[in-house]
Amino acid sequence: MAKKKIALIGGGQIGGVLAQLIGLRELADVVLFDIVEDMPQGKTLDIAEASRVDGFDVSLKGTNSYKDIAGSDVVIITAGLPRKPGMSRDDLLTTNAKIMKSVAEGVKENAPDAIVIIISNPLDAMVTLFQKVSGFAHHKVIGQAGVLDSSRFSTFIAWELGVSVKDINAMVLGGHGDTMVPLVRYANVNGVPVMELLERKYGDAAKAKEVMDAMVQRTKMAGGEVVKLLKTGSAFYSPASSAIAMAEAILGDQKRVLASCVYLNGEYGVNGYYVGVPAVLGENGCEKILEVTLNDEEQAAFDNSVSAVTNLVADMERLGF
Ligand code: APR
Secondary structure, eight states: OOOOEEEEEOOSHHHHHHHHHHHHTTOOEEEEEOSSSSHHHHHHHHHHTTHHHHTOOOOEEEESOGGGGTTOSEEEEOOSOOOOTTOOGGGGHHHHHHHHHHHHHHHHHHOTTOEEEEOOSSHHHHHHHHHHHHOOOGGGEEEOOHHHHHHHHHHHHHHHHTSOGGGEEOOEEBOSSTTOEEOTTTOEETTEEHHHHHHHHHTOHHHHHHHHHHHHHHHHTHHHHHHHHHSSSOOOHHHHHHHHHHHHHHHTTOOEEEEEEEEEESGGGOEEEEEEEEEEEETTEEEEEOOOOOOHHHHHHHHHHHHHHHHHHHHHHHTTO
């Protein structure tokens, strides 16, 4: 079987970790593209030189030419500036929209058959813009946010309950901003509702709710918490791992159900916007959207998050993108 090929557009913090993870998992050959001269070549050389020690056998090429991404099965985009302390993801809009436009043109011309995963922020707007400029089918353009936000939520729950994070199932829907919607009611530990376990732990429903509210709030602000500590950039290990889970689902046609920023065509009452919802990812990209029944409170939170996304897209359009 011919090896698969993944192109990484953006060879910064996330791009570098992506390249290393793809190597470690022997997921595909890698092309790492960046506009900075020599840097992607240096990073791929460095990672390749660990291949004997780690025992992996993939080709890793760093480049400044879009021509090298030809034939890619999956393209993962991290091109764009990260946040600095005090910035929201939306503050990156103008700068990153310019970058995303040029990236979409490069990918369209050189890897027209690829399935594209976008990580650059503000995520929901960047996914919308990439699809618009490239003209790629909506189901082939997917944003990474929900896998990471869900993993963050799951991590906090595992810490709180003192159980393995592997047994936590929790999902976050909506836009990738402060309005995101961690689905508390559906969060469970191997099927047992997290709220039930919290109520048992504290013997008090009000206290359990207070603890859960704090975890929800921390999840919403988790990206900013990392930015504040790093001071020079934003999270990069966890976004890279999250995108790899999506790429694996696509390349392996796994039909995994992963919270992803996908195009809604009436689902969840949303028409014509990219928003985070549970999606089935397989060889055709987003193959299906799973609709979860939301109660009034959850629906109101979801609607509020959708408004944040539509406002962001409107702002981007006003800026001429
Ligand atoms: N084409 C390709 N790459 C570009 C372009 C461009 N037009 N403009 C900038 N880049 C590259 C930069 O040279 C840099 O190497 O994008 C890379 C971004 O890397 P970092 O600054 O290290 O940022 P990173 O932490 O990887 O985050 C990238 O993902 O999570 C989001 O908010 C984050 O938008 C940010 C993106």
